[in-house]
Amino acid sequence: MAQPIAMFLSLITQxxxxxxxxxxxxxxxxxxxxxRIGIIALTPAICEEVTMRGVVLGGYDNIDIKKSAxxxxxxxxxxxxxGNQLLYAFALGIIFAYLVRITGSIYASMICHFTVxxxxxxLSELATRMLRLSGQSIELAQNTGISSMSAAQLINxxxxxxxxxxxxxxxxxxxxxxxIGIHGKRGIENMSLDETPVKVFNWxxxxxxxxxAFIIAGQLITIYKG
Numbered sequence: 001m002a003q004p005i006a007m008f009l010s011l012i013t014q015x016x017x018x019x020x021x022x023x024x025x026x027x028x029x030x031x032x033x034x035x036r037i038g039i040i041a042l043t044p045a046i047c048e049e050v051t052m053r054g055v056v057l058g059g060y061d062n063i064d065i066k067k068s069a070x071x072x073x074x075x076x077x078x079x080x081x082x083g084n085q086l087l088y089a090f091a092l093g094i095i096f097a098y099l100v101r102i103t104g105s106i107y108a109s110m111i112c113h114f115t116v117x118x119x120x121x122x123l124s125e126l127a128t129r130m131l132r133l134s135g136q137s138i139e140l141a142q143n144t145g146i147s148s149m150s151a152a153q154l155i156n157x158x159x160x161x162x163x164x165x166x167x168x169x170x171x172x173x174x175x176x177x178x179x180i181g182i183h184g185k186r187g188i189e190n191m192s193l194d195e196t197p198v199k200v201f202n203w204x205x206x207x208x209x210x211x212x213a214f215i216i217a218g219q220l221i222t223i224y225k226g
Contacts, residue, residue, distance in 0.1 A: 001171045002095055002112065003119055004164035009088035011161055014146050017083035018223065025124045036121050045114035052076050052093065053100045053109045063198050065188040069097035071200050078212045083219055092116065095172060101187040102179045 010019060028036050056075055060068030076093030077086040096109035146154060180188065 001168040001175070002092055002116060004161060004168040005091055005172075006088035006116065008161040008165040009091055010084060011146065011158065013084045013087050017219065019084050020082060021085060021120075022124075025120055026128070029124065029128045033121070033125055036125075037118055040121050041114050041118035044117055045110045048076075048079065049096070049106055049110045049113055052079065053096055053106050057097055057100060060200070063200060065098065065101050067198075067200050069094045069101075071205075072097045075208070078208060081212075081215060083216050086216075098176060098188070099179075102176065102183055104183065104187055 025036075025040060028039070031039075052072055052075065057068060057072045060071060063071075073090045073093030076096075077090035080086065080089045092113075096112060099108040099112060100106055102108075146157075149157065
């Protein structure tokens with residue numbers, strides 16, 4: 001259900017940044033499928049989740065779920081160091097944070113992270129096989145993006161993904177409520193020991209944002225200078 005949301009947000013950012021992750025996934029098509037799943041799906045599902053929903057989210061244990069999920073999502077977007085992945089990584093980071101807090105288990109986000117990335121690998125494999133059967137150029141297809149779409153195709157794709165993303169978000173909210181019914185509200189209630197407001201923005205956060213801004217600016221210069 002999160003996949004349409006990620007695809008829609010990726011489409012939006014492709015107006016500014018190229019979809020490098022799609023290009024990377026496509027270039028790995030000569031590697032055995034099981035190995036690709038291990039590289040693109042399993043490894044990030046373990047390493048990134050331990051880092052973001054383990055260490056980072058764990059550092060916000062005494063902070064309201066809304067703030068902690070937003071901050072974890074922000075750092076998850078920054079972690080990818082790519083403008084195209086920022087928005088959808090931010091959204092997925094929020095969803096994964098809620099999953100971990102509600103279920104009390106990091107395995108919940110690991111499974112969903114693996115599923116999202118694994119789906120991308122399988123879709124790429126399916127697209128490659130279809131191109132080979134039809135005799136079309138795989139290399140040409142790997143380099144296509146929104147710039148190759150006509151206005152009608154772009155509008156159709158935009159609104160199709162928007163509708164799918166809205167439906168996906170609605171289903172996610174319903175599923176989250178079901179999970180809360182199973183596990184209770186303990187994980188998403190304010191866990192602070194007192195009523196003193198906790199500042200989530202401090203100098204390390206500002207430093208990370210400034211550094212990330214410089215990295216994104218460098219990517220923009222490289223893209224549009226070329």
